[in-house]
Amino acid sequence: MSESVSTPRVRFAPSPTGYLHVGGARTALFNWLYARHFGGTLILRIEDTDFERSSEEMVEGILEGMRWLGLNWDEGPFYQSKRLELYRQTAEKLLASGHAYYCFCTREELEQRRAAAVAAGRPPMYDRRCRRIEKDIAAQRKAAGEACALRFAVPEGGATSFEDAVFGKVEFSNAEIEDFVLLRSDGIPTYHLSVVADDIDMRLTHIIRGADHISNTPKQVLQYRALGVQLPVFAHVPLILGPDKTRLSKRHGATSVIAYKEFGIVPEAFRNFLSLLGWTPGAAGKDADGKDREIFGSDELIRLFSLDGISKSNAVFDNDKLAWFNTEYIRAYDAQKLLPLIEEEWAKAGFTPDRSQDEVLAAINLVKPRARNLKDFAIAFRAYFIDSFEYDPAAVAKFLKDDFVRALLVELAARYESTAEFTEASTEQVLREFAEEKGVKAGALINGSRVALTGQAVAPSLFAVMVNLGKNRVVKRLAAANNVGTV
RNA sequence: GGCGCCAUGGUGUAAUUGGUUAACACGCCGCCCUCUCAAGGCGGAGAGUUCGGGUUCGAUCCCCGAUGGCGCUACCA
Known part of the structure; x- marks a missing residue:
């Protein structure tokens, strides 16, 4: 396919002196969106001319971050350390x-x-x-x-x-x-030379990068002119700041993109969140009611993205908003799509579910409206996937501290065992009748059961949980109510 | 210090690029729902657009100044 002036060539050019940080990731994302929007080319270039501070390990970290975010590139990675002759x-x-x-x-x-x-x-x-x-x-x-x-x-x-x-x-x-x-006196180029030489050599049409480079740009412009080469389009994107409005740094918590993966953030959610930091689709992003939409899948982001929507002022990284995006994505994903992401978390937590695939998927669907991040599926919701799980002490203290209640739950276990039917309706009926019979409030038994069954004070509707876990587990876990918290 | 850039609720952004009760989302508060917690539904607080001058019949929007923040100020990138 022949290239025309209308197909942009852009690049992401990190220096491997640290992991891919959120600012760099956002720059990479914008370049990626721009390239994909116009069917252009994204080039990955590693600016490793500072031998002292660059390392291959860091390169790998950057690539890992790019892959996690789903930002694929078309050419490269090119290493400046291998292009010294050009400079x-x-x-x-x-x-x-x-x-x-x-x-x-x-x-x-x-x-x-x-x-x-x-x-x-x-x-x-x-x-x-x-x-x-x-x-x-x-x-x-x-x-x-x-x-x-x-x-x-x-x-x-x-x-x-x-x-x-x-x-x-x-x-x-x-x-x-x-x-x-x-x-430099050792013949190694500085950034000022290598960027220009490469940007020209790689026939870049647009330079989309952080606003921290604005002051460097005239030095580059001067070289373009001296070399008699036409200028690319420069587009500087505002920086991402921490909550205190100073430049985002480790002081503010995690700055490495991969750390967010470790927090259990869904990559698409992170990407969506990042895309709206310093950019807005404007009117194109409103729904029929004129309300702003914020959830955009990658296709939509690619379609909507434009340099015009980039704002000039710096943006503050807001963890709460990221958390919101994350829950939105988790909720929107079906269990099948979530499964591979969750399996990674199970592996990290060191277990595999001891239930059938269908039961696992059903359990995922059951708990995902309550998930804040992917780790929840391995920690807080562990009881839905494997019999060995821990009881949250706070939950026990709140709903299962009473020996009286524990004894009733053991009795309730026997009730369930002797009941043939095991549906949401039947389990509820059994419990409520039992409560009435014993003269206790159903809520007390429901809450106690929840902790006995899931180890948590927080769960979906108890009877849905029961049906999902199945009669055997329910009976077993209720019958063990006396031992809870004593281990 | 010098130079550059920026400035709308706590946060991200809107506002037919001079005419709006300054909007939406996140967060926050309250109510409803209810077996917990989320979600959801309903309602609310929160900016008169950093401040001060202009221009104009009229400024979030244009101009000037101040202030604040950020960036750059390396034989780093």
């Missing part, structure tokens, strides 16, 4: 055209001057002293083996601006832009 060539071009120069200042000297500048109240920018060195002299010194970095020669006057798809026109005075390093 060297690009640097060469810049040098040859007079847009870059060798800088022989050492790190120590630079730091010293910077400190002095700050102390003197001057802006701590590079003073450009090596820019004045004659070209051939510089070349000679370099040839002689003197260590040097390559810097970009920023125009002395004027301003550099670009049109951002989200923020509009953004302009920086060139006087504010320092002669940044392109190539």
Whole structure:
């Protein structure tokens, strides 16, 4: 298929200095949505030119996060560490055209001057002293083996601006832009060079990335111009902040995407939640009553997504809202779809249900309206899937503390055992008649039974639970009511 | 400090891009339902759009300033 200008090429370019964090995931998501919306191409590029801080383990973590969120890419992953030749060539071009120069200042000297500048109240920018060195002299010194970095020669006057798809026109005075390093003295490119070289080489049409890159953009624009290459469309997305409105960090809790998987969040729910952080479908997202809809499946998200809907202000990550999305998705999924996700949780909890597949699915459907996350199916709802489960002490204290009630439950077990029919109606009838006979409130027996049967104070309608568990289990667990809490 | 960006209830966002009792969702509170807890139904509190000036018959919306927040300010990305 031939490419036209209308099919965008976008990229997600994380640096593997940590796991995929929610901000990065949101950027990846937006790129993915944009690419899918237009039938374009999403490229995954690993920016690992900082050898000190990058690691392969982190790359794997990032890929895992992408996979979990269902964000597939079309090209890559490309590793910048393996594309050094391209950057060297690009640097060469810049040098040859007079847009870059060798800088022989050492790190120590630079730091010293910077400190002095700050102390003197001057802006701590590079003073450009090596820019004045004659070209051939510089070349000679370099040839002689003197260590040097390559810097970009920023125009002395004027301003550099670009049109951002989200923020509009953004302009920086060139006087504010320092002669940044392109190539370190060890020949490894800095971010400033490698992004531009790659974005050009990979023929990217749109650069969708975090707003923290706005200030870097003029440095890149300058290189595009120096190289005589047309600018891509820049679209900077606002950042995600913590509840205290400072940049989201570990202080606020989990920032790694995978941590949310571990919390029992459904990936689609997380994706949906993330999509609405800094973006809105606007009128297209309203329902017939004019109310905002928030639950969007991936197809819908892809259809609705557009750069126009991206907002300019930073967004706060709200765990409550995420929890709401999660319960909505769990409730909407049928048991069959939920099963593989839940099986992972069972594996983690170290058990497999000792019931038939049909019973398991029925149990999932029974409890899922009450689930907050996937872990609930392995912990709070464990009793629905396997006979070995624990009793929640609080539940026992609340509804099963009474020896009198326990004794009645043992008696009730015998009633059930001798009753042939075992339906919601019959089990309820048996219990209520028994309660009346004993002169106790049915509620006391119902609540006590719930704890005896499920270990929890929270459960679906008791009689539905009974039918799901089946007569044998019900009888067995009720008969054991006396032992509850004593183990 | 310098430069840049942003600013609607607690949170995410709307508001035919100057004319609305400023809307919706999450959260919160109350009531109903009820065997628990959710869900659901019903109702409620919560912003006069950060503040101050303009422009205008009229500003959430346009302009200026202030304040606040965030970002950048590396031979990190």
